[in-house]
Amino acid sequence: MAAVRTRAHLRKRRPAGRKPERRPALARTAAFIDRLPWVLGAAVLAAGALWFSRELIFSAVSWGLAQVGFVPPVLLAGGALAYWRLADRDLPRVVRFRQALAAEVFALGFAVLLGGVYPAGVRLAGVDFGRVSLGGHLGAALFGPNVFVGVMRLGLLAGFGVVLLHPRATFRTGRTLVRAGVRAARQAPRVLVRRPRPAVPAVAAPPIDPTPVIERVRTAVVSAAPAKPNPALPPIDLLEPGREGETVTMDNRQRVRLIEEKLAEYGVDARVVEVNQGPTVTQFGIEPGWEVKTRIVKERDAQGRIKYDKDGNPKIRIEEVSRTRVKVRRIKQLEEDLAVALAVPSVRIEAPVPGKPYIGIEVPNVNTTLVTLRQVVETPQFRRLAAKSRLALALGQDVAGEPIVADLAAMPHLLIAGATGSGKSVCLNSIVCCLLLHNTPEQVRLILVDPKRVELVQYNDVPHLLAPVVVDVDKVIGVLKWVTGEMDNRYRRFAEVGVRNITAYNAWAAREKQPALPYIVLIIDELADLMMLAPDETEKLLCRLAQLARATGIHLVLATQRPSVDVVTGLIKANFPSRISFAVSSQVDSRTILDTVGAEKLLGRGDMLFLPGDAPKPIRLQGCFVSDAEIERLVNWWRANRPPQYVEDLINIKGWSEDEQEDELLDEARALLRQHGRVSVSFLQRKLRIGYNRAARLLEQLGEEEDEDSEG
Incomplete structure (x- = not known):
């Protein structure tokens, strides 16, 4: 028969030879008696005094209580309790003193309470208590005419005693309540939807020193008085206004919930x-939130023994070990999972957002909003920049709907890349329209190169052009040489006058009543065609212009749809710090143009990344759109008001040919051939210290000369 195990059998057996420990109350009482032997003597003396002279003692006590009321017995009781707490040597000294002080506070509160209940005093056994009582005076002042107010004040005093007894627990409770309130206030995210701002006419002003590349002003004061239009410039009405009601409000709250739930599923x-x-x-x-590491700890009593519940199981608690922030890369690794949860083709994570203490997750909208050129040109940001610089460009709007404008004079050159249909040609058209809209031919001149013959030829006969749009690739080398010669001529003028840049020269020309020098902007639509025709000549001329032409007011804008390393070489990238990348096909192309990934995830149709020369990270924005009808109206206005002003030297430039171009090292290569009788590409590289392409071209020219001599 199975034995029945009762509660007594389940108790832990005490080891043999170990005495049972006293309970805490009995232990304290025994310690108190052991440590205060004089208390018994004092009690014996008091008993003898009371027995032999009790009438005298009663008279003295009655007189003392009549003078000070409730204070002596109450404070004596509090002092006894305080001394009892001080005598407990098992507790730390700080805890003992705090508990003693709390005992005195509670005793004083009790005295005040009695004084408030009996403000006139009370007679007990012939003794008038509270006549001049400290408790009576404080109680009357504390309670006053309203008992409820007195109870609240007394509760504050009792709360002070509680804080003295348990300061850490009180602080933790208050901190928990405050955190709970803050967490509840932050439950609903702050949804901001930017509305298009009202149109403001543009202002034309004389040029002054250029400003930084990018100006992003969140708040601006718009003048109430409209600016007077300049009759020498085309009106802004030639451009189509932005549509106010086109902004579509998305269900962002649902997306917020999906993002937070998906991150929580992966433990983030x-x-x-x-x-x-x-x-x-x-x-x-x-x-990012917190990663909290915890551990399980068994509870123990004051003597270090493990505590058990009623079922005999040890009591445990969860203790926080460390608290660290969630790492950014854990969130960046979930790009594809977030795209699946949000049902979008792709998402882009920007970590961190410049100037913000959070990570940005960019999710495509279901319906995109068209950003027109006029919508950005009429903003206060562009007006301020156009008043300072002749080469102000309206680029588009960022992910928050704020306009992004840039100064080409401060860039000072711009490199644009993007696949077919990504919006690269529309960006070039918006740049040209910005320059035509705010500058006369005396202020800015243009040279346009369009090997495709379809994008920029519509600007022919505009008075800003120095020559008709160049469509023959073999003439581009001659154009670059002419621009290089113009740069050298301007430097010679600066040296004669004693100035350093075009701004100082134009200021001198205004004082001396001399003609000012206009800015020259060279725009090439397809760089890959030039690099295929003459890579060495093109790279050499472009790099020389990029390094030296800024001070003379000559600026370059290059565009290509194939941003490979043989087109956008390292030397070209080093001299073009400001770049724009539209949608590309791979991460390799994105790294080639921007030195970072991200362009392969763009959506196309004007979605681009703009990397200013003075910014560490690219900025995502939607580029400005300008239609063919707007370009036609703007070009027709200039054709009707000003005739074309072409430069004769640029019109008569001959096409470049490799046969007509003789290398300066050809004579040395001929001498090496006569000396050794036979040469190779590697031999010419070593002897002449040149690259492979140039050595191969020299070898071809030497071979052609030998063929001609043999035929002759």
Whole structure:
């Protein structure tokens, strides 16, 4: 028969030879008696005094209580309790003193309470208590005419005693309540939807020193008085205004919930703190949470023994060991999972967002908003920049709907890359229209190169052009040489006058009533065609212009749809710090143009990354759109008001041919051939210290000369 195990059998057996420990109350009482032997003597003396002279003692006590009321017995009781707490040597000294002080506070509160209940005093056994009582005076002052107010004040005093007894627990409780309130206030994310701002006419002003490349002003004061239009410039009405009601409000709250739930599924503590809706994408600001590491600890009593519950199981608690922020790369690794959860082709994570303490997750909008050129040109940001620089460019709007404008004079050159249909040609058209809209031919001149013959030929006969649009690739080398010669001529003028740049020269020309020098902007639509025709000559001329032409007011804008390393070489990239990348096909192309990935995830149709020369990271924005009808109206206005002003030297430039181009090292190569009788590409590289391409071209020219001699 199975034995029945009762509660007594389940108790732990005490080891043999070990005495049972006293309970805490009995232990304290025994310690108190052991440490205070004089208390018994004092008690014996008091008993003898009371027995032999009790009438005298009663008279003295009655007189003392009549003078000071409730204070002596109450304070004596509090002092006894305080001394009892001080005598407990098992507790730390700080805890003992705090508990003693709390005992005195509670005793004083009790005295005040009695004084408030009996403000006139009370007679007990013939003794008038509270006549001049400290408790009576404080109680009457504390309670006053309203008992409820007195109870609240007394509760504050009792709360002070509680803080003295348990300061850490009180602080933890208050901190928990404050955190709970803050967490509840942050539950609903802040959704910001930028509305298009009202149109403001542009202002034309004389040029002054250029400003930084990019100007992003969140708040601006717009003048109420409209600016007077300049009759020498085309009106802004030639461009189509932006459509006010086109902004579509997305269901961003649902997207916020999906993002937070998906991150929580992968064990990432994060929450959305800000939502910025732009024309193409919506940026969700993610604040990383905390990674909390805990451990399980068994509870123990004051003697270090493990505590057990009623079922005999040890009591445990979860203790926090460390708390660290969630790493950014854990969130960046979830790009594809977030795209699947949000049902979009791709998402782009920007970590961190410049100037913000959070990570940006850019999610494509279901319906994109068209950003027109006039919509950006009429903003206060562009007006301020156009008043300072002749080469102000309207680029588009960022992910928050704010206009992005740039100064070509401060860049000072721009490199644009993008696949077919990504919006590269529309960007070039918007740049040309910005220059035509705010400058006369005396201020800015243009040289346009369009090997495709379809994008820039519509600007022919515009008075800003120095020559008709160049469509023959073999003439581009001659154009670059002419621009290089113009740069050298301007440097010679600066040296004669004693100035350093075009701004100082034009200021001198205004004082001396001399003609000012216009800015020259060279725009090449397809760089790959030039690099295929004459890579060495093209790279040498472009790099020389990029290095030296800024001070003379000559600026370059290059575009290509094939951003490979043989087109955008390292030397060209080094001299073009400002770049724009539209959608490309691979990460390799993105790294070639921007030195970072991200362009392969762009959506096309004007979605681009702009990397200013003074910014560490590219900025995503939706480029400005200008239609063919707007370009035609603007070009017709200039044709009707000003005739074309071409330069004769540029019109009569001959096409470049490799046969007519003789290398300066050809004579040395001929001498090496006569000396050794036979040469090779590697031999010419070593002897002449040149590259492979140039050595191969010299060898071809030597071979052609030998063929001609043999035929002759």
